[in-house]
Amino acid sequence: MARAAETDDQQLVARANAGEEAAFEELYRRHRDYVGALAFRFLRDREEALEVLQETFAYLFERFPGFELTSSLRTFLYPVVKHRCLDRIRRRRPSVDIATVEESLAIVPSAAGRADAELVRALEALPAVQREVIVLRFVEDLSLEQIASATEAPLGTVKSRLHHALLELRRRLG
């Protein structure tokens, strides 16, 4: 299913490169909710998330014509959203160093979903890079290759992070 969506995105990108307005709109409609939810998850601020949504699609559209999609569009969009959110968090707290900002990147469940408090604690206890991989895998349903592309990390590193994260979750929840 993810592969079919990837093929569809490739076709939409080709049509958008040719200047077809409907293809731009379809790309937006397909990925709007993903980008919005991701930005909101990182920032926990609705207005700022909406601004990141606009910036992200403006950045994407500016790459047309001539945009080449080498992976899935989600894995292209993920680092764009993440870096923009990081910038905003850094601006909120300029004195805090980048490692701390990355560590604080939300990826923490909303109040509405706090039913499984034990799992929340287990997730929060993970290092940020491991938590990120868990979310991309379980929530975004990305393959290991896609996670590597989205996080700009080698595949081996992603496998190692996922492996350690699963072991730690099993240890804490077992």
Add this chain to the structure above:
Amino acid sequence: MDRHPELLDLEAVRTGEGSAQDARHVQTCADCQAELAELTRLASAAAAMHDEALVVPAEVDARILWHARKRALAARRRPPSWPRRTALVAAAAILVAAGVTLRTVQKGAVPANVDTRAADRLASAPPPPSPERHAQPAQAMARAQRHEAMDDERAATDVNGDGSFDILDAFALARALPAPAPSGDINGDGTADRRDVDEVARRAVSLVQG
């Protein structure tokens, strides 16, 4: 019984990306089935925690889609690719060569098959007003006068603004493409493109049957 799959291999089985061998193993191993069930529970619980959505107001949609329309337009107006540009330059060079040849011919005896009506109109046009009556330089006045002598269609094709209508206008238009309509839209089809260059060339080198 074959060995138990590693944790990551089991996770791959969960998503359907695992090997057929591991999948077969899980079907017959109670321990691995329990492990897989725990992974599945963990994945669903994590996904359920993050199912929040951001409601996007219509005006934000509209703003982003306005940007999309702008980019779609830009994509349609993309400059010609190198092969097309090279062909355009070659065509312009041929037009210029044709223009130079024609001018040379016109300086001498006019061939019977060349339409001289434009030249005749210029010759019979009233003389330009005296410099005392108008503040413009004499050269500009002469150019304006020549424009008056041309019919509307031909005046519109003085692309390079030198006051005369000739093959150099086709060359100027070819170089200016893509020109914003309506300035380069000579044939009135709403766009300025190669067909307008052809049209200028056709009007400049108007040959009569003979």
